[in-house]
Amino acid sequence: MSVLTNDYEQLEERIQVLSENWSNQLEVEALTNADVISGLKQYPIIPQLDLTINLDKFKSFILELSHLLKEHQPAVTDDINKIESTLSDEVLQRWSKEAIAVNIYYFEQYAQDLEVEDWLGLFLAEHAVRPFLRKISSEVKETIKEVDSCTGCPTCGEPARLAVISKSGKKELTCPRCDFTWEEKKISCAHCKTEEHADLEILTIEGDEKTQIHVCHKCNGYTKVIDVRRMIKKESPQLLDIKTIHLDYIAQENGYGITEGKDTH
Ligand SMILES: [Zn+2]
Ligand SMILES: [Zn+2]
Structure with missing residues (x-):
């Protein structure tokens, strides 16, 4: 893929x-x-x-x-x-x-x-x-507790862009830079935190059941969501992020972007 x-x-x-x-x-x-x-x-x-x-x-x-x-x-x-x-x-x-x-x-x-x-x-x-x-x-x-209000990685500040569906079926945001993982509600935007169903949409990729793109109409943010239960080999967040770069292209072509959590300069 x-x-x-x-x-x-x-x-x-x-x-x-x-x-x-x-x-x-x-x-x-x-x-x-x-x-x-x-x-x-x-x-x-x-x-x-x-x-x-x-x-x-x-x-x-x-x-x-x-x-x-x-x-x-x-x-x-x-x-x-x-x-x-x-x-x-x-x-x-x-x-x-x-x-x-x-x-x-x-x-x-x-x-x-x-x-x-x-x-x-x-x-x-x-x-x-x-x-x-x-x-x-x-x-x-x-x-690190109570990270509900965090819009990026609570440890290193990297904007959220990757989530996995874990073995227990939970949606976990995971940071490709530092590997920190934190749980998130399934229906919510990692960037603006809205839980309004009307604001959220799931883009699916034909022929690929493992991956989805969760997009938000309120802030135009997106998160790549990968169902690792369907993967044979366990990959690090860093590799998962790289191997799903096509999802970033699709999201960006459709007008969605990653909002920077903070000014890092
Ligand atoms: Zn991090
Ligand atoms: Zn949003």
């Missing part, structure tokens, strides 16, 4: 393997302070934390990914070599901060200054920072 080229999907699958390995490397040390977390009254949590990212690990994740990318896309080898030569602790510190904040502007500027492909810096930084986001997300999971 996917519109992605096999090549791209293969790359993403390989990144996924790396990414799981990175997550395992972060398992031992806690990145957050339980007392600080329990004192926070607002969501999302991560922008309020004073995080110390282990720069050696962050750098090793970037280098492993850049190695994979060079192998997969030899055309960007020179650009990546250029980038690698800039990765001082100072730059890595900045990268981790700007990647967490999804500062697209910073990475575009960085790429322009270095005269490399626009997407490269953000691509490397975003993938390398996700294991840290996932670790934080798992640490704060128990303290």
Whole structure:
């Protein structure tokens, strides 16, 4: 069902393997302070934390990914070599901060200054920072309650766009960046929270019973909803999001969009 080229999907699958390995490397040390977390009254949590990212690990994740990318896309080898030569602790510190904040502007500027492909810096930084986001997300999971009013991920602030129907039949919003999962009413809009049946519509894809697009006529938002009970292989939210990118195209072609939960810049 996917519109992605096999090549791209293969790359993403390989990144996924790396990414799981990175997550395992972060398992031992806690990145957050339980007392600080329990004192926070607002969501999302991560922008309020004073995080110390282990720069050696962050750098090793970037280098492993850049190695994979060079192998997969030899055309960007020179650009990546250029980038690698800039990765001082100072730059890595900045990268981790700007990647967490999804500062697209910073990475575009960085790429322009270095005269490399626009997407490269953000691509490397975003993938390398996700294991840290996932670790934080798992640490704060128990303290995050009453997320009914949240319009994006309560942990990292990513706008909601993906939900799964879990084994128990519940609709759960799930974050492709940090893996945080939170339950949502089946008939409701993840963006403006309306529960009016007249405002909500379900778009179905012919020949694909696993996936739906829940759209809202009130705010024009949409959420991709995937019935994982019908899937043989369990996929991470990150891969589910990528493999259902055709649903984003369909939603956007029909005039729906994802509202940004907050200004991240
Ligand atoms: Zn998140
Ligand atoms: Zn809505």
